[in-house]
Amino acid sequence: MVLVNYADRKVNCKIVYCGTGEGGKTTNLGYIYSKLDPSIRSDMTKLAGVNERTLFFDFLSINLGEVKGFTTSFSLYTAPGQKQYAAARKLILNGIDGIIFVADSRADKRQENIESLKDLVEDLKVYNLTLENVPIVFQYNKRDENNILSLETLENDLNKLGYPSFEAVATNGSGVFATLKSISNLILSGLQ
Numbered sequence: 001m002v003l004v005n006y007a008d009r010k011v012n013c014k015i016v017y018c019g020t021g022e023g024g025k026t027t028n029l030g031y032i033y034s035k036l037d038p039s040i041r042s043d044m045t046k047l048a049g050v051n052e053r054t055l056f057f058d059f060l061s062i063n064l065g066e067v068k069g070f071t072t073s074f075s076l077y078t079a080p081g082q083k084q085y086a087a088a089r090k091l092i093l094n095g096i097d098g099i100i101f102v103a104d105s106r107a108d109k110r111q112e113n114i115e116s117l118k119d120l121v122e123d124l125k126v127y128n129l130t131l132e133n134v135p136i137v138f139q140y141n142k143r144d145e146n147n148i149l150s151l152e153t154l155e156n157d158l159n160k161l162g163y164p165s166f167e168a169v170a171t172n173g174s175g176v177f178a179t180l181k182s183i184s185n186l187i188l189s190g191l192q
């Protein structure tokens with residue numbers, strides 16, 4: 001649910017990066033942080049444990065300026081992908097307006113991607129949300145790796161509803177802003 005403050009004419013949208021462990025969610029956020037002017041973004045909060053794996057979430061806020069007469073900001077979060085952090089993963093979905101599902105393109109991650117999406121569908125039910133009623137964009141990350149799944153396989157496995165999807169190499173930023181812009185457009189176009 002997009003938080004709209006009519007008195008102050010402010011809109012805040014919550015976007016969560018979801019997907020399998022080590023798929024590149026934190027890397028996406030780090031790239032966005034590194035490229036945006038400090039005047040329009042917050043500091044990046046990282047709650048990471050060993051090996052930089054996300055424990056609870058990462059957070060970055062972006063001020064987009066005026067959109068349709070409202071001061072608009074995005075709160076970007078990453079969910080922890082590791083299996084054992086199911087509770088944190090569920091909590092972070094509270095109040096979301098859009099999801100970026102980061103899939104790991106490597107062939108040996110095929111099942112993990114599918115399971116991660118299945119878990120997401122279950123977690124969304126807690127908030128009365130489904131893949132049909134919450135905007136989602138898919139990002140097929142790690143396209144620079146050697147043994148990767150074809151786009152067709154990834155689309156068939158994950159994107160059955162035909163949402164926008166992007167190839168990415170988050171480590172060099174390729175596809176990162178295209179993905180973010182796409183979910184922003186989906187959310188803002190739903191806000192009439």
Ligand SMILES: Nc1nc2c(ncn2[C@@H]2O[C@H](COP(=O)(O)OP(=O)(O)OP(=O)(O)O)[C@@H](O)[C@H]2O)c(=O)[nH]1
Binds near residue numbers: 027
């Ligand atoms: N080759 C390659 N490596 C990547 C890419 N994106 C991320 N990585 C690497 O994959 C590893 C995991 O990336 P993270 O961004 O920490 O993954 P995550 O999805 O946040 O993982 P969790 O926090 O455990 O859920 C890191 O070593 C990254 O440098 C990519 O596009 N290509």
Ligand SMILES: [Mg+2]
Binds near residue numbers: 027
């Ligand atoms: Mg992470």
